Amino acid sequence: MSLRFSIDEAVQKLLPVAEKDKIQTVWDRHKDQQPQCGFGKMGICCRICWKGPCRVDPFGKGAQRGICGADAHTIVARNLIRGIAAGAASHSDHGRHIALTMREVGKGNASAYTIKDEEKLKRIAQRLGIDWEGKSIRELTKEVADASLEDYSRQDSKIPCRWAELTMTQERAAKLKQWDVMPHNIDAAVAEIMSRTHVGCDADPVNILLGGVKGAVADYTGMYLSTELSDALFGTPAPTVTEANLGVIKEDAINIAVHGHNPLLSEVVCDAAAMLNDLAKQAGAPGGFNIVGVCCTGNEVMVRHGVPLATNYLSQEMPILTGALEAMVVDVQCIMPSLGAIAQCFHTQLITTMSTTKIPGATHVQFDKENAVESARKILELAVDAYQRRDPKRVNIPQVKEKAIVGFSAEAVIGALSQLDAHDPLQPLLDNIVNGNIQGICLFAGCNSTNTLQDRSFVELAKGLAAHNVLLLATGCGAGALAKHGLMTQEATLAYAGDGLKAVLTAIGQANGLNGPLPLVLHMGSCVDNTRAVSVAVAIAQKLGVDLDRLPLVASAPEAMSEKAVAIGTWAVALGLPTHLGTVPQVLGSQVVTEVLTEKIKDITGGYFIVETDPEEAVKKLFAVIQEKRAGLNL
Numbered sequence: 001m002s003l004r005f006s007i008d009e010a011v012q013k014l015l016p017v018a019e020k021d022k023i024q025t026v027w028d029r030h031k032d033q034q035p036q037c038g039f040g041k042m043g044i045c046c047r048i049c050w051k052g053p054c055r056v057d058p059f060g061k062g063a064q065r066g067i068c069g070a071d072a073h074t075i076v077a078r079n080l081i082r083g084i085a086a087g088a089a090s091h092s093d094h095g096r097h098i099a100l101t102m103r104e105v106g107k108g109n110a111s112a113y114t115i116k117d118e119e120k121l122k123r124i125a126q127r128l129g130i131d132w133e134g135k136s137i138r139e140l141t142k143e144v145a146d147a148s149l150e151d152y153s154r155q156d157s158k159i160p161c162r163w164a165e166l167t168m169t170q171e172r173a174a175k176l177k178q179w180d181v182m183p184h185n186i187d188a189a190v191a192e193i194m195s196r197t198h199v200g201c202d203a204d205p206v207n208i209l210l211g212g213v214k215g216a217v218a219d220y221t222g223m224y225l226s227t228e229l230s231d232a233l234f235g236t237p238a239p240t241v242t243e244a245n246l247g248v249i250k251e252d253a254i255n256i257a258v259h260g261h262n263p264l265l266s267e268v269v270c271d272a273a274a275m276l277n278d279l280a281k282q283a284g285a286p287g288g289f290n291i292v293g294v295c296c297t298g299n300e301v302m303v304r305h306g307v308p309l310a311t312n313y314l315s316q317e318m319p320i321l322t323g324a325l326e327a328m329v330v331d332v333q334c335i336m337p338s339l340g341a342i343a344q345c346f347h348t349q350l351i352t353t354m355s356t357t358k359i360p361g362a363t364h365v366q367f368d369k370e371n372a373v374e375s376a377r378k379i380l381e382l383a384v385d386a387y388q389r390r391d392p393k394r395v396n397i398p399q400v401k402e403k404a405i406v407g408f409s410a411e412a413v414i415g416a417l418s419q420l421d422a423h424d425p426l427q428p429l430l431d432n433i434v435n436g437n438i439q440g441i442c443l444f445a446g447c448n449s450t451n452t453l454q455d456r457s458f459v460e461l462a463k464g465l466a467a468h469n470v471l472l473l474a475t476g477c478g479a480g481a482l483a484k485h486g487l488m489t490q491e492a493t494l495a496y497a498g499d500g501l502k503a504v505l506t507a508i509g510q511a512n513g514l515n516g517p518l519p520l521v522l523h524m525g526s527c528v529d530n531t532r533a534v535s536v537a538v539a540i541a542q543k544l545g546v547d548l549d550r551l552p553l554v555a556s557a558p559e560a561m562s563e564k565a566v567a568i569g570t571w572a573v574a575l576g577l578p579t580h581l582g583t584v585p586q587v588l589g590s591q592v593v594t595e596v597l598t599e600k601i602k603d604i605t606g607g608y609f610i611v612e613t614d615p616e617e618a619v620k621k622l623f624a625v626i627q628e629k630r631a632g633l634n635l
């Protein structure tokens with residue numbers, strides 16, 4: 001039965017355990033929701049005011065307008081961009097948290113943190129136009145944090161967000177300004193969406209969608225600064241070998257999963273676990289503390305420290321079902337409320353850490369940057385305590401895991417290429433794009449959804465595109481899926497890459513002393529780290545003297561689910577990328593909105609959405625787009 005839900009063998013092994021113990025999982029609840037409301041699926045129900053809810057009959061027989069007169073196009077567009085606002089708010093709040101912590105570091109507070117990558121800090125300063133000569137690292141840290149926080153507070157609408165304007169091609173920035181979708185202030189862009197979609201405001205679906213594009217560019221801004229400042233604080237990822245899937249949970253250790261998105265606490269938990277490992281041994285666990293990752297907090301510590309990934313979004317309940325997880329420490333975003341109830345069926349401590357994300361059934365250990373070390377210590381103690389209650393008879397760890405080579409930040413990619421050409425690292429990549437060894441580049445991003453068979457589309461798309469010599473990058477739970485299924489290995493390159501791609505990845509791998517190729521898919525980080533791929537793309541575009549929409553570059557979110565994914569997909573389109581969705585967006589109730597997103601926006605940005613639920617067809621469509629882009633460059 002479990003074969004219908006996930007292609008992940010570890011999940012398949014654990015679902016019968018859940019069934020036997022009568023523990024509901026995400027897939028049971030998905031079944032309980034069937035049939036899901038067709039109005040909602042098409043985006044044509046509105047609950048914006050208390051005269052509603054209103055819904056529009058998609059067959060034209062019943063009501064065609066809500067009580068206020070809003071038609072399907074207005075309703076669909078408003079619903080969509082409110083999702084973008086939520087996504088932008090989530091990513092940007094994450095970025096704000098990092099920037100505020102960095103400012104405290106600059107002021108000499110927040111003693112749990114230091115600047116681990118000073119060179120990156122200087123590069124960021126340079127990008128933001130801050131002179132770093134003669135300044136101490138602390139002074140520079142504060143100035144960079146303050147400059148970044150201005151993107152949250154600027155009131156002059158004529159001055160664009162610096163992190164947006166300075167990180168894209170000039171041509172792209174000019175285009176976004178021309179269409180009035182370049183934000184001057186991240187928070188203002190989010191507030192503007194909420195304001196213009198209040199009852200009785202913007203009713204023009206195209207104008208509403210443009211407001212959504214501005215919100216999505218604000219999302220990009222918050223994501224970009226979040227990633228870059230995190231690198232300065234915690235170190236820029238470099239290639240490292242680790243493992244992925246539930247087999248990384250160890251029977252002889254005290255297992256702690258870090259889950260959510262924000263690395264501020266998980267970094268300190270990792271440090272504290274290494275320092276206090278004897279606590280675990282004294283408690284009778286010879287393996288000490290074993291930190292594993294879930295979702296994007298997992299990706300953050302995976303790409304920076306090689307912490308193994310237990311699982312991705314949809315299977316986040318599974319680590320608890322192993323019966324060997326002492327604590328699941330969560331911060332923000334993508335944490336299923338069900339974890340509280342499931343943890344109570346085992347000895348697992350679910351530990352919430354943020355005042356904005358509390359879950360019934362969890363123990364709350366408040367995390368603040370000022371008390372980060374004490375919070376981490378308390379978490380370890382709770383895990384030790386839980387370990388005493390572990391029931392060995394209920395331990396059931398699927399012995400399923402794959403090796404994964406991860407940590408391909410933009411700097412790591414350029415660094416690897418520099419072994420081929422130290423003076424001009426991008427040139428070998430360009431040469432191979434021009435000669436066709438690499439036909440194009442695809443960025444896999446986004447989540448898991450119960451609307452698809454978990455992980456299948458990621459795996460099939462990656463194999464299909466690699467066979468067509470498409471270079472593959474991945475972030476977020478997409479990266480988690482590809483790591484779990486062994487596609488971040490040298491073996492996968494040898495097995496699935498087309499001859500041209502294999503030759504290039506082998507040449508780079510050999511030049512870097514890997515005694516073989518680079519992995520088939522390059523793991524760039526968590527879902528907030530998608531901007532790493534943009535920085536590589538912008539460097540290529542600038543070198544070629546073209547804008548991003550001319551490059552043979554596509555994005556794919558085969559299991560898009562969250563509002564953050566809606567925001568990311570929309571900024572990818574705003575930057576000019578044809579962007580594949582493997583789940584059907586909730587917009588089909590409006591022909592106007594559907595046409596704008598899949599066709600007409602191409603005339604403005606060069607990017608557009610491609611909706612295709614069949615992975616085999618998606619490979620064909622994405623490869624056709626890559627061919628079209630190559631032809632446009634006379635390649």
Ligand code: SF4
Nearest residue numbers: 046049052054066068
């Ligand atoms: S805003 Fe209009 S369409 Fe929406 S619930 Fe209120 S009356 Fe109905």
Ligand code: SF4
Nearest residue numbers: 313334447476477527
């Ligand atoms: S990729 Fe999607 S599901 Fe996974 S953690 Fe990020 S937003 Fe959540």
